Amino acid sequence: MRPAARRGRRRARTSSPPLSATQIRWLGALLVCAQLPQAPHLPLWVAAFGLLLVGLRLALLRRDRARPDAPPARIPSWTLVLFAIAAALAVRASYGYLLGRDPSVAFLYILVGIKFLETRTVRDGSLLVALASFLLVTPFFTSQSPLSALAVLPALLVLGATLDVLARPPGHASERRPPQALARAGALVLQGIPIAALLFVLFPRIGAPLWGVPGETGAQTGLSDTMAPGTISELSLSDAVAFRVDFDAPPPPPVQRYWRGPVLSRFDGQAWSLMPRPGTGNLTPWSAGGVSYEVTLEPHGKPWLFALDLPASLPRPAGDDAPASADAGFAFLARDQQLIARTPVTQVIRYAQRSMLRDAYPQADAEEAREYLRLPLRGNPRTTEFARELRARHAGDRELVGAILAWFRAEAFVYTLTPPLLDRDPVDAFLFDTRRGFCEHYASAFVVMMRAAGIPARVVTGYQGGEVNPRGGYLIVRQSDAHAWAEVIVDGAWQRVDPTGAVAPSRIEIGLSQAVAAGEPVPLFARLDAGWIKNVQLAFDALNHEWRRNVVGFNRDRQRELWRDLSIDRYAGWQIAALAGALALAWAGVTLALAGFAQARRERAQALWGEACLRLERAGLPRMPHEGPIAYAARASRRWPQFAIAFSAIAESYAALHYGPPPARPGEHEALVATLARAVDVLPGAAQLRATAA
Amino acid sequence: MTAAASHAPLAGAWSRARQRFFRHAPGDDQSVVLRHSRIYILPSRRGWTMIATIVVMLLTSLNYGLSLGFAVTFALTGLVAAALLHAFRNLAGIEIRPLAASETFAGGRVAFTLSASGGERMREAIEVRAADAAPFVADIPVGAPVTFRLERDAPMRGRLALGRVTLSSTQPTGLWRAWSYVHFPLSGIVYPQPEPGAPPLPRGLHGHDISAPGQGEESDFSGLRDYQSGDPPQRVAWKAVARGAGWYTKEFDGAGGGGPLPLEWAALPRGLDVETRLSRLTAWVLAAEHAARPFALRIPGATLPVGQDRDHRRTALTMLALFSPERAP
Structure with missing residues (x-):
C-alpha cells in the first residue's frame, strides 16, 4: 500500500476523538447486556465466543490501565478481518448455510465482539451502539415470552447511559458515575414510554411479510402433513402449547373436544399424507347448541387452523365483525372440513370461530367416496384378509364398525407412548403381533381395515382434549394433546370413529397421563398430579395467555379492532397521523413541563x-x-x-x-x-x- | 406598478425570513434569551446512525411480525424523542449578553467576550463558536454566568465584527444537535500594523530631533508625579509600588521627553501609499507614547489636538484604523 494513502486513511480514522477508558467500559457493558438475551437461542460456542471477545477487550483495557506507561494493547485490524472471515465460516459450518436469518444473527453476535476489539474512537462507539440496538430485536425471532421482553430492559437502560457517557465532550473533567448515568438513562426511557406506547398502538401493522416468507420457522413443533408410525407419539412428548381457547360459554366436556387438523387420505403402506387438491367444503349450518370461541394459535409454520369438530363458520380475525365470505377471508374450508389459512402461520394469530359439536356430517357427493377406498396393491395381507372376513360376517356398515371396535376392546391391545418399531407391513405387525401402539397406530390400522372392507375412510389428525386453566377459565391445548382418529362414510355421512377410545377410554375422557402406564415419558405439564408446580405453571400460563393475546398478538387485526373502537375509519391514514401528531405534541408539552421547564420566567x-x-x-x-x-x-x-x-x-x-x-x-x-x-x-x-x- | 415595486414586498419578506432564521444581520440587542423560536434541532451524525438503525429494526419487526420487536424499537424511538426534548431544554432559557471586544493591531487577534447564564438549571457542554474563532465549550453552572472568550484573526485594519455567534450542544445523548444563532453588533478595532523599521519620529514643535525612542531616559529622570490612569506601564515607578509606597509615574526631561510632536499625514514623503502612511503614523504614535511625548495627529478629514495619555493614544490609533481611503488626497 502506498504510504500516502495509508496516512490519509489513518488521519480520517483518528479525526474522531478517542474513547476514554470509562466509555469503553460502558460500551462493553452494553454489548454484554445486548448479547445475553440472545445467548440462549444460539449454539453454545457462538454464545460463549461472542461474550469472550467482549471480555477480552475489557481485560486488555484493564492491563493497559495497570501499566499506564506501556504502549496500549493493539490488535492489528487485518487479524480482525481474518477473525471475521473465520467466524463466518464457522457459523456456516454450524448452521449449514450462512445467508439466512439465524446464521446472520449468530454472525452479528460475534461481529459486535470483533468490532469491539478494535473500537478506539467515539465514532466506532456510535457504530457499536447501533449494532447493539439491532441485537435487541433478534431474541424475539425465537421467543416472545414476557421473560424475553424483561431480559431486554437492562440493555435498553445501559444503551441510554452509554449514549450519555459517549456524548460527554472529550477530555471533559466530569465523567459520570454509573448510577448517575443510569438514572439519567432511566429518566429518558421513562419519558419515552408514552411515545413508545403511542407508536406501538398506532403504527400501521401489515398482514403479510415485506420480503419473502419468513420461512425459517426453525424446529417449530406441531402437526405435519404426513403421519407415519411414531409421528404423533413423538409430538406427545412435548408440553409446548399449541393454542389456547377462550370460550364464550363454559368449555364443552373433554369427550367432545376434537380439534380438527390435517385430514390424511393417502396411504402408501407406511405413511399417511394429505390429499393434494383440497377443494372447498360446505360449512355446517349454525344453530342452537353450537359453541363460539376464540383461538390464540401459536406459530407452527403450517397453514392449518384448528377448530372443534365441525366448523360452523370461517375463522374471523379477532375484532373483525364482517362475516368473512368464502373467497375473501384469510382462510377457507377444504372439502374434508379442514380449515386452511392462505399463508402459513408464522406468528401468533387470534381468530374467532364457531362450531357445532357433532361427530357426523353429510357426504358431499358420491363420487368423492371412491378416493377414500384406495389402498396400496401390496402389503399388509393379513389385515386385508381379516377385514374381508369381517365384512362377510357383518352385512351393515354400522355393524362392521362396531365389530372392529369391539374386537379392539376385547383383544389385549396396549396404549403406549413407546411402541416397538415396525418396519415391513406395519399394520399387520401391529394388529397381530405387537399390539402395542399409540393413537396413530389405532387410527391407521382402523382406516386400512375399513378400506379393505369397502367402507370409505380416512385419518383425521388434530388435538383432543386440552386442559382448562382455572385461572382465566380458558383452555390450554398442548402438543401432548395431539391425536389421530378416523372418519368413515356410513349411511351417506362422514362419521367420526375413534379407535383409541375403544382401547384406552381414559385418553379421551381425561387425558394422556391417565391413559398410559406409570413410568411412561409423559411430559411434566401433561400430568395432572404435579402438585404446586402445576399450580405455579398454570398461573404463569394465565399471564402468558394475556401476554399472547394483547401484546404479542397485537397485530393488524387487533389494531383495526382498536381503530374501530375509536371510530376511526381503518383506511383513513390521515386521521391516524393527525391523532398521533396531536398526542406526540401533548407528550412533548407534558414532558417538558414535568421536567421542570418553567424556564420562560427569569431566574x-x-x-x-x-x-x-x-x-x-x-x-x-x-x-x-x-x-x-x-x-x-x-x-x-x-x-x-x-x-x-x-x-x-x-x-x-x-x-x-x-x-x-x-x-x-x-x-x-x-x-x-x-x-x-x-x-x-x-x-x-x-x-x-x-x-x-x- | 413596475415589476421592481411589486417585487419589493416579497424581497422584504424574504430578507426578513432570512434574518429570522439565519440572523445574518447584527440585529440582537444587549442580551438575548434563547427561546423556542431561535432554537433549531437536527439529528447529529450519531443521531442519524441511530435513526437508520431504528428503521432497520422496524422493517425487521414488520417483516417477521414481531410484536415485541416493535415494542423494543418504539421504546428506543421514545428514548430518542425524549433526548430531543432534553437537547432543547439544555439550550432553552440561556441568557447571553455581549461584554466587550478588544483592540489589536492588524495581524493580531481580537478577543470578544460574551457571558452566558443558564438560570436555575445546569447547562451542559455548551459550545460557542463564531466565524473562524476557536470554539469554546463549557458547562454553565446554576446561577453563575460563564464568560466566553472568542478570538478572531484580524488581518486588516478597521472594524472587526464578531459576526454571528452559534451556541450549540449535543447533550445529553449526543443524538441531537441543538443550536441557536445570536448576532450582536459587537466589533473590535483593528489598528494598522506599525511599520516595521519605521523612520525615527519627526522633529518636535520645539525643534528637537528624536534619534531613538527611549534613549537616555534614565539619565534625564526629573522626578515622580502621582500616577494617572493611562500612564504607560514602562513609566510607572514599580519599585515604589513594590515597596507599597503608592503609585507614581516617572517624569523625564531633556531629549526623551521633548515637546509636543506633530504627526502629519501631509508631512510624509510623496509617493507613499495610503496603508504605508497609516502604518508609519501608527509606528510613530507608539514611538511617541513609548518616549512619553505628547503628540498631535492630523490626517485628511480628522485632526487630533496635542495630548498624552492612554485615551489619547487610543483615539489616535482608532482614527488611523478607521481612516477611509476615499478621503486620501
Missing part, C-alpha cells in the same frame, strides 16, 4: 433584584446606569438608614449570586436566593419608602 435572583430596584426607583432613587449593586445599596442606605441592613443584604447576596464564583457546595446557591428573597420581603413598598424619606 429568581434576577427577578428579586429587579423587584427591589423597581421599588427604590418608584421611591425616587433610581439606579445609575454605571452603579453596581453594592454602591447602589450604599446610596440607598444613606437615604434610608433604617433599612441599611436590608439594602446591604439584598446587594451582597445578589452580587454573590450574579458575580461571585460558582457555588462550591450544593445548596449554597439556594441559600443565597433565600437570603435575597427574605431581604426583599423585609423592604417596605415604594409608597412607604417615599413617606419615610420625607
Whole structure:
C-alpha cells in the first residue's frame, strides 16, 4: 500500500476523538447486556465466543490501565478481518448455510465482539451502539415470552447511559458515575414510554411479510402433513402449547373436544399424507347448541387452523365483525372440513370461530367416496384378509364398525407412548403381533381395515382434549394433546370413529397421563398430579395467555379492532397521523413541563433584584446606569438608614449570586436566593419608602 | 406598478425570513434569551446512525411480525424523542449578553467576550463558536454566568465584527444537535500594523530631533508625579509600588521627553501609499507614547489636538484604523 494513502486513511480514522477508558467500559457493558438475551437461542460456542471477545477487550483495557506507561494493547485490524472471515465460516459450518436469518444473527453476535476489539474512537462507539440496538430485536425471532421482553430492559437502560457517557465532550473533567448515568438513562426511557406506547398502538401493522416468507420457522413443533408410525407419539412428548381457547360459554366436556387438523387420505403402506387438491367444503349450518370461541394459535409454520369438530363458520380475525365470505377471508374450508389459512402461520394469530359439536356430517357427493377406498396393491395381507372376513360376517356398515371396535376392546391391545418399531407391513405387525401402539397406530390400522372392507375412510389428525386453566377459565391445548382418529362414510355421512377410545377410554375422557402406564415419558405439564408446580405453571400460563393475546398478538387485526373502537375509519391514514401528531405534541408539552421547564420566567435572583430596584426607583432613587449593586445599596442606605441592613443584604447576596464564583457546595446557591428573597420581603413598598424619606 | 415595486414586498419578506432564521444581520440587542423560536434541532451524525438503525429494526419487526420487536424499537424511538426534548431544554432559557471586544493591531487577534447564564438549571457542554474563532465549550453552572472568550484573526485594519455567534450542544445523548444563532453588533478595532523599521519620529514643535525612542531616559529622570490612569506601564515607578509606597509615574526631561510632536499625514514623503502612511503614523504614535511625548495627529478629514495619555493614544490609533481611503488626497 502506498504510504500516502495509508496516512490519509489513518488521519480520517483518528479525526474522531478517542474513547476514554470509562466509555469503553460502558460500551462493553452494553454489548454484554445486548448479547445475553440472545445467548440462549444460539449454539453454545457462538454464545460463549461472542461474550469472550467482549471480555477480552475489557481485560486488555484493564492491563493497559495497570501499566499506564506501556504502549496500549493493539490488535492489528487485518487479524480482525481474518477473525471475521473465520467466524463466518464457522457459523456456516454450524448452521449449514450462512445467508439466512439465524446464521446472520449468530454472525452479528460475534461481529459486535470483533468490532469491539478494535473500537478506539467515539465514532466506532456510535457504530457499536447501533449494532447493539439491532441485537435487541433478534431474541424475539425465537421467543416472545414476557421473560424475553424483561431480559431486554437492562440493555435498553445501559444503551441510554452509554449514549450519555459517549456524548460527554472529550477530555471533559466530569465523567459520570454509573448510577448517575443510569438514572439519567432511566429518566429518558421513562419519558419515552408514552411515545413508545403511542407508536406501538398506532403504527400501521401489515398482514403479510415485506420480503419473502419468513420461512425459517426453525424446529417449530406441531402437526405435519404426513403421519407415519411414531409421528404423533413423538409430538406427545412435548408440553409446548399449541393454542389456547377462550370460550364464550363454559368449555364443552373433554369427550367432545376434537380439534380438527390435517385430514390424511393417502396411504402408501407406511405413511399417511394429505390429499393434494383440497377443494372447498360446505360449512355446517349454525344453530342452537353450537359453541363460539376464540383461538390464540401459536406459530407452527403450517397453514392449518384448528377448530372443534365441525366448523360452523370461517375463522374471523379477532375484532373483525364482517362475516368473512368464502373467497375473501384469510382462510377457507377444504372439502374434508379442514380449515386452511392462505399463508402459513408464522406468528401468533387470534381468530374467532364457531362450531357445532357433532361427530357426523353429510357426504358431499358420491363420487368423492371412491378416493377414500384406495389402498396400496401390496402389503399388509393379513389385515386385508381379516377385514374381508369381517365384512362377510357383518352385512351393515354400522355393524362392521362396531365389530372392529369391539374386537379392539376385547383383544389385549396396549396404549403406549413407546411402541416397538415396525418396519415391513406395519399394520399387520401391529394388529397381530405387537399390539402395542399409540393413537396413530389405532387410527391407521382402523382406516386400512375399513378400506379393505369397502367402507370409505380416512385419518383425521388434530388435538383432543386440552386442559382448562382455572385461572382465566380458558383452555390450554398442548402438543401432548395431539391425536389421530378416523372418519368413515356410513349411511351417506362422514362419521367420526375413534379407535383409541375403544382401547384406552381414559385418553379421551381425561387425558394422556391417565391413559398410559406409570413410568411412561409423559411430559411434566401433561400430568395432572404435579402438585404446586402445576399450580405455579398454570398461573404463569394465565399471564402468558394475556401476554399472547394483547401484546404479542397485537397485530393488524387487533389494531383495526382498536381503530374501530375509536371510530376511526381503518383506511383513513390521515386521521391516524393527525391523532398521533396531536398526542406526540401533548407528550412533548407534558414532558417538558414535568421536567421542570418553567424556564420562560427569569431566574429568581434576577427577578428579586429587579423587584427591589423597581421599588427604590418608584421611591425616587433610581439606579445609575454605571452603579453596581453594592454602591447602589450604599446610596440607598444613606437615604434610608433604617433599612441599611436590608439594602446591604439584598446587594451582597445578589452580587454573590450574579458575580461571585460558582457555588462550591450544593445548596449554597439556594441559600443565597433565600437570603435575597427574605431581604426583599423585609423592604417596605415604594409608597412607604417615599413617606419615610420625607 | 413596475415589476421592481411589486417585487419589493416579497424581497422584504424574504430578507426578513432570512434574518429570522439565519440572523445574518447584527440585529440582537444587549442580551438575548434563547427561546423556542431561535432554537433549531437536527439529528447529529450519531443521531442519524441511530435513526437508520431504528428503521432497520422496524422493517425487521414488520417483516417477521414481531410484536415485541416493535415494542423494543418504539421504546428506543421514545428514548430518542425524549433526548430531543432534553437537547432543547439544555439550550432553552440561556441568557447571553455581549461584554466587550478588544483592540489589536492588524495581524493580531481580537478577543470578544460574551457571558452566558443558564438560570436555575445546569447547562451542559455548551459550545460557542463564531466565524473562524476557536470554539469554546463549557458547562454553565446554576446561577453563575460563564464568560466566553472568542478570538478572531484580524488581518486588516478597521472594524472587526464578531459576526454571528452559534451556541450549540449535543447533550445529553449526543443524538441531537441543538443550536441557536445570536448576532450582536459587537466589533473590535483593528489598528494598522506599525511599520516595521519605521523612520525615527519627526522633529518636535520645539525643534528637537528624536534619534531613538527611549534613549537616555534614565539619565534625564526629573522626578515622580502621582500616577494617572493611562500612564504607560514602562513609566510607572514599580519599585515604589513594590515597596507599597503608592503609585507614581516617572517624569523625564531633556531629549526623551521633548515637546509636543506633530504627526502629519501631509508631512510624509510623496509617493507613499495610503496603508504605508497609516502604518508609519501608527509606528510613530507608539514611538511617541513609548518616549512619553505628547503628540498631535492630523490626517485628511480628522485632526487630533496635542495630548498624552492612554485615551489619547487610543483615539489616535482608532482614527488611523478607521481612516477611509476615499478621503486620501
